[in-house]
Amino acid sequence: MKILTTASVAALTLAFATEAMAVEWNVSLWGTRRAFTEHVEKLAELVAExxxxxxxxSINYGGLSNERENLDGISIGAFEMAQFCAGYHNDKNRAITVLELPFLGVQNLEQEVAVARAVYAHPAVAAEMAQWNARMLMTSPMPQYNLVGTGEPRVTVDSMNGMRVRATGGIGDVFASVGAVPTSVTSSEAYNAMESGVVDSVAFAQHAHLSFRTIDIADWWTENLNPGTVNCPVVVNIDAYDALSDEHRAILDAAVDDSIAYYLENYGKLLEGWEATLTEKGVAKVTVDAAEIAKLAANAQPIHDAWIAEATANGLPGQELYDLTVQSVAANAPK
Known part of the structure; x- marks a missing residue:
């Protein structure tokens, strides 16, 4: 019979304690690893280190849930962390859809981060997310969307009439205001929709045109339309977050800023190589005349006003959230 010494008992106790302290979170993303997910990848690296x-x-790309159900998965504790886009289910996250209004005037990713952080910190956002047992962790900043399309470029407001476009949220609303027909197929479905002719054009940021291959079948890309962008937060399950030790919670929180900084640096490199990508893919870069952009932008304010009215009707401080967004855009404008 093997006799356990005091030292061996202590070693076993330490081993069990160490195992008990180890925490692994499941993270639900979608698609493939890309510029849009690099802050989550960096977060995982930093937290472990x-x-x-x-x-x-433990980061999963579609293995735990699809993008439209990530918030539902968080609510029931199916996984501890997830990314989602507000435009996929406006009714579940009405407050943050203010960030998806068209022509807000955001000019770069740093400004996008600052504005999102200001809105995420509003009590109404926290309360709405809490209904899904979710806590905002960080944003996924994206450049202003632009169109890729097939056939003749849609560079005038008149040519957008009847255009079938993959666009969600406020971007879809502003295209609809000039007679376009928006559809909110997911990013993963955009390529097939474009290839089969279900849509004529797709509104994405650059990384998504690359990752979801819409750039591969496009004839043209608008370099300066910039109608807006979508907002895609990373959230954590509140119960899981609260269950972390003080040390692990502090590590997670502190890693957010470093992860966002890495994301911005990485995305900047992608943008630097965009011109070469267009040339390589044989995609024409088209410029939309300022007068045409002004015509489209003129329809933005009624969409903004309608958002305020609808948010207020749904019990949210619509005007307050809108004013916070506009003020944050102005306060964080590039110098």
Whole structure:
């Protein structure tokens, strides 16, 4: 019979304690690893490194849920962290859809981060997310969307009449205001929709045109339409977050800024190579005349006003959220 010494008992106790302290979170993303997910990848790297491997994030691309159901998965604790886009289910996250209004005037990714953070910090956002047992962790900043399309370029407001476009949220609304027909197929479905002719054009940021291959079958890309962007937060399950040790929670929170900084640096490199990508793919870069953009932008304010009215009718401080967004855009404008 093997006799356990005091030292061996202590070693076993330490081993069990260490195992008990180890925490692994499941993270639900979609598609493939790309510029849009690099902050989550960096977060996982930093959390593991700074916790000495005691706190890890297991990142899954579509293996846990699809993008439209990530918030539902968070609500029931199916996984601890997830990314989603507000435009996929406006009724579940009405407050943050203010960030998807068209022509807000955001000029770069740093400004996009600052504005999103200001809105995420509003009590109404926290309360609405809490209904899904979700807590905002960080945003996924994206450049202003632009169109790729097939056939003749849609560079005038008149040519957009009847255009079938993959566009969600406020971007879809502003295209609809000039007679276009928006559809909100997911990013993963956009290529097939474009290839089969279900849509004539797709509104994405650059990374998504690359990742979801819409650029591969496009004839043209608008370099300066810039009607707006979508907002895609990363959230955590509140119960899981609260269950973290103080040390692990502090590590997670502190890693957010570093992860966002890495994301911005990485996305900047993608943008630097965009011209070469267009040339390589044989996609024509088209410029929309300022007068045509002004015509489209003129329809933005009624969409903004309608958002305020609808948000207020749904019990949200619509005017307050809108004013916060506009003020944050102005306060964080590039110098």
């Amino acid at each position: 700074r916790s000495g491997g005691e706190f890890t994030l």
